[in-house]
Amino acid sequence: MSLHLEHLNPEQLAAVTLPDEHALILAGAGSGKTRVLTTRIAWLIKGGRVSPAGILAVTFTNKAAREMLTRLTAMLPVNPRGMWMGTFHGLANRMLRAHHREARLPQSFQILDSQDQLAALKRLMKASGVDEDRFPPREVQWFINAQKEEGLRPGEVPLTDENVRRFVELYAAYDEQCQREGVVDFPELLLRSFELLSRNEILREHYAQRFSHILVDEFQDTNRLQYRWLKLFSSRHTSYFCVGDDDQSIYTFRGANVGNMADFERDFKVKHVVRLEQNYRSHGNILDAANALIANNRNRLGKNLWTAAGAGEPLRVFEGESDNDEARWLVEEVQALARDGTPLSHIAVLYRSNAQSRVVEHALFSQGIPYRVYGGLRFFERAEVKHALAYLRLLAFPDDDNAFLRVANFPPRGIGARTIEQLQDAAKQAGASLMKVADGSKALVFKKLIEELKSETANLPLPEVVEHVVARSGLIEHYKTEREGADRIQNLEELVNAAAAFTQEERETESGEAVDPLTAFLTHAALEAGEHQAGEGQEALQMMTVHSAKGLEFDAVFLTGLEEGLFPHEQSVNERDGLEEERRLAYVAITRARRRLYLSHAQTRMLHGQTRYNVASRFLEEIPNGLMKWLTPRFSRQRLVPDFSRSKDAFMMKRKEEGIGFRIGQNVTHPKFGTGVIVDAEGSGTEARVQVNFGAAGVKWLALAVAKLQAA
DNA sequence: TACTTTGTCCTTTTT
């Protein structure tokens, strides 16, 4: 058991062995951030500076928390019990369970994931007759979460206009409903525990005394509420150790505030700022490309990665005629890499948005190359699993209306929309839950079923409870009659396994507070979406969005769809600092690659059922030419016009093109906007207008009589 | 009541 301090570089060593004072570690991509964080904890404990119980370590994902714990137990044979290590939400949950009375919550309060939250909100809006066109539930959800993440309750939101006033009303009604039903959404976990501590000085003091060392990972991704939450624990002898990289801040769209890094430095008068700039991951050319790209951003703390490894290969750039062409080429390259001995699992295909994966999947499938797509539906989010969990929730907490509505009539048992409506009216009148008013109605069958399940499983261990509920609820029977039901039944069986695995884990770590096993399992299901999908560990090509690639590394990386409008995404260009975030995203993507990086774009692409004509991304031009090797002629002048003759749009297309003198798909130049592609046309003669995608300069409608357009 | 068909809308995502 050794910390292997001798393997650290001078900066890493300095960070690990800092005195008990506040520190900000600016850790570039691939600079050994996790290693520094875990070694720091081990060093503190080993040196007797703190006991495990004095440590509070926060991460963003369960995966990161798990990895830290594994590495730590390898370095120190210390019982992790007593150490608080986990995600913000996991830790907030732990605190709320421990002090549920003070937080005004039932002990077995249920957690709503985003899906559940949206469903609850829709239900509320329907019941109070809110026009869903004027107030789309998604926007309301977004609004509520944004307020909570700013730490604002309904009464504290500034009412800037009539619209905001309505949103706030809905926020208040929603909060009331949650309180009544004893459920808590994700941001509420944080806000509630924040309020708990800030109102209860004795409790706050207790935790502030207890945690003398607070360590935060991915600090650039914290939002304002998380920062204030962290600050609650400060006392005279608390030291904060925050690790982050402003260049990898890619979650502003959901409230992350990079400014927290600067605020932290100022608020805590941070004396130690350590920069980790040596990269141990990528070859020189890849790193140079990343550095050159990110240098175009203005709002940076500033940092330059370097590597002791050689320059390596140039970046390979490919221009496809179409998205299919791009996919075809990609598959060939993957096959070549595999032939030369690169394991498929060490190759990643990255894209900006999930919709892009389909074409690649299709090409891979037809060539029989195994692949695994990350993201999308996770285990605990699958409909059949959520159904089973709803039954379990009702056992733990019968007043959960969300769960009630989800499965009262699933599988179908004659409880229709009318019955439900009557129940809801009765519940509203009585101020009670749906389960409580089910007696005199058709829904009584359901109530009885739940009560039977409850008594039948009262003395069973958790996995058997789950097994029994899955069988007796009728879910299995129902899916047997469905065409694609076999997979779903398999997932339900997997849920029983998950319960068994969870029970086993609990027994080993014993970190949980005194909550009943069922509630603990339901909490686990809500907080941990279940990344351990089937097929994990198999030899397969890795496919994911750039966002989900953060923190990972691969021998070879394909960064696809580098087109204006796609990456950078068209909607981000209009957002404040949106372009800089897109660039950071590209930076994250590039720095995932160890040895080989492919960049590709396509001239045409099917998106949302329409063919789009895209120009190459500006990010390609921001990478120095000397680092790249073009596999196709650069921005080929003789753009191939796709063959529309067989398409059903051909007729319309021809009519549009008549009398205009340009073709759709043709390259043109404009004295002010530069080069672009014609994407649409209308009118003819002096009325004729064409729509041109100028890439960086945007998409514009131009009257041919006025604009000086030239064929390029 | 339950299942099928049609019309709308599209970033990024972890908890």
Add this chain to the structure above:
DNA sequence: GGACAAAGTA
């Protein structure tokens, strides 16, 4: 192209 909700049919 696909998810989801509302409208249509047995």
